[in-house]
Amino acid sequence: MAAVLEAIMLVCFGLSWPINAMKAWKAKTATGTSWMFLALITLGYVAGIAAKFVGGNVNWVLAVYLINLAALIINWLVFARNKTLDAKRRTARS
DSSP states (O other), X not given: OHXXXXXXXXXHHHHHHHHHHHHHHHHTOOXXXXXXXXXXXXXXXXXXXXXXXXXXOOSTHHHHHHHHHHHHHHHHHHHHHHHHHHHHHHHHHO
């Protein structure tokens, strides 16, 4: 039952990442996106994955962690793209 509850928590968090990535992609700006927030969330997922291995509790929930981490990596890529677009706009205005 603990694994099911952990998976539900991960799915709830995980659903937000594709939505956030699409919203940021459409916005074409990194304004309002915090790299520190993304870094802390990334660290949290990496710690959760590491805990699975350290605790010897590698089960199907690990797949949910990895899917969430992949979605978060997409958010990092969109963030980097948007930072580049912001820089180009600043340069064009100068």
